Amino acid sequence: MEPDLFTAAAEERQESSPGASPLAVRMRPRSLDEVVGQQHLLKPGSPLRRLVETGEQGPAGPASVLLWGPPGTGKTTLAYVVSKATDRRFVELSAITAGVKEVRAVIEGAKRAAGGYGKETVLFLDEIHRFSKAQQDSLLPAVENRWVTLIAATTENPYFSVISPLLSRSLLLTLELLTDDDIRGLLRRALAQERGLAGSLTLPPESEDHLVRIAGGDARRALTALEAAAGSALSKREAQIALETVESAVNRAAVAYDRDGDQHYDVASAFIKSIRGSDVDAALHYLARMIEAGEDPRFIARRLMIAASEDIGMADSTALQTAVAAAQAVAMIGFPEAQLTLSHATIALALAPKSNSATTAIREALADVRAGKAGPVPPHLRDGHYKSAKRLGHAQGYVYPHNVPGAVAAQQYAPDAVHGRRYYEPTRYGAEARYAEVADRVRRRLAGEGEEGE
Incomplete structure (x- = not known):
């Protein structure tokens, strides 16, 4: 018996019968031209398009394809x-529920399919x-x-989560979150097409905006939310999907937030100012508003990295490490898990001791340079690694700090124009209190005022 007859029939029912399967399944693209987003993978001549259009997989082609990207892409x-x-043939397994036994059964x-009726198999894993090294x-x-064309999917960095032999045999394709315009196009297609909602309802702009926001670049989430809202509207015999219906159906209130408008900048500004003011609860409130409105998590992570140096700086240098680690984690895991990482970093930065000395220091140094206070580099600091340097007096008289007690040599480093100018004025908050003492001691030594060995 040929199992593909049943598989094909089931697929046909899923794709063509409204109500027979979830909207996200019915709207699944049937060709590359119907795929929304990922244009960097779909351009003419790309490896993926060649694989689809020509079936190219011979000895020179990839043994498998590895798709890496956030959910719903x-x-x-x-x-x-x-x-x-x-x-x-298309066979789908999930590493969450399947094991080696199921994989071997598919293989x-x-x-049998290849030998019995010449049908090749795509195994989508x-x-x-989630598979262990032995399972991979x-x-x-x-x-x-x-024996199969393996197409594996992962939301985690494959260089960390996939074994090297499999990775080296795979065509690695990186998928990106869908844009707002991609999601809008997807929603409109689902509303209009026969296999979708067949024009039975209209979607006002405010309802569409809310669905786009809560989708967060996830096509599946967008279509699932649309289906829930449409079901609610049809049960009430409404001709359109009102904003209130969407809010009720997906149990999420519309957040007044426009990623290109005032709300975007106002909420982001309040977020940073709450961190600067050490109000951890207010900072978490604004973080939640950005997350709920579908803000790009990378934008939030970038703001945290800036705040770590601008508002905390030398008072707690580990804040920058925390913010950078959060940004890296966000890039690797995406939403929804990334909200935990962003919360972690927000709390750490809000409760950290504060200092803007690094901000003030570079601002004043730049002001002097822009005002023309630069001047030539002192001769003893100039490069001496060329033939005529000694004749010009370059690098002559330079005192190597490691050759003196305390490793601080009393000599001039800054140009004459700004010699003695102090840019870094440390606070006495957090770890910076220690740096303040160090800076005072070093400055005295540089001026020749400190005691030897101090």
Whole structure:
């Protein structure tokens, strides 16, 4: 018996019968031209388009494809399109629920299909990072012998979560969050097309805006929310999906927040000022508003990195480490988990001791330079690694600090124009209190006033 007859029939019912399956499944693209977003992967001549349009996978082609990106960006869709376009069987497994036994069963089925009726198989393995090293190793024979076309998906950095032998045999494709315009196009297509809502409802701009915001670049989330709101509107015999209906259906209030307007800048400003003012609760409130409104988590992470130096600086230098680590984590994990990382960093920065001395120091140094207070570099500090340097007096008389007690040599470093000018004025807050004492002591030594060994 040919199992693909049943698979094909089920797929046909899912795609063509409104109500037979979730809206996100019914609206799944059938070709690359229907795929929303990811244009960097779909341009003419790209490896993915060649694989789909020509079935290119011979000895020189990739043994497998690895799709890396946030949830809802089209990983399952692209795997499905590859199988449909190249007329292959499509088998989907999740590493959350499947193990080596299930993988081996699929591989055996693929061998039978290839030998029995010449049908190749696409194995889509979702969440491959959930597989252990041993489980990933079990995929290698099937990949190397081309028994299946493996398309694996992960939301985590594959260089950390996928074994090297599998990674080296894969075409790695990085997917990006969908833009607001991508989500709008997807919603409008779902409203209009027969396999979607078939024009049964209209979506006012304010309702569309809210759906776009709560989607957060996730196509599946957008369509699921639209379906819930549409079901609620139809049950009340309404002709349009009102904002109140969307809010009720998805249990999320619309947040007054425009990523390109005043609310964006006002909330972001209040977020930073709350951190600067050490009001951790207010900072978390504004963070929540940005998250709920669908703000780009990378934007929030960038603001935290700036605040770590601008408002905390030398009072707690570990704040910058925390902010940078948060930005790296956000880039790797995405929402919704990234909200935990952003909360962690926000709390740490809000409760850290504050100092703007680094900000003031560079601002005043730049002001002097822009005012023309630069002057030539003192001769003893100039480069002496060339033939005529000694004749010019360059690098002559320079005192190597490591050769003197305390490793601080009493000599002039700044140009004459700003010699003696103090840019760094430390506070006595947090860790900076210690740096203030160090700075005072070093300045005295540089001026030749300190005691030897001080």
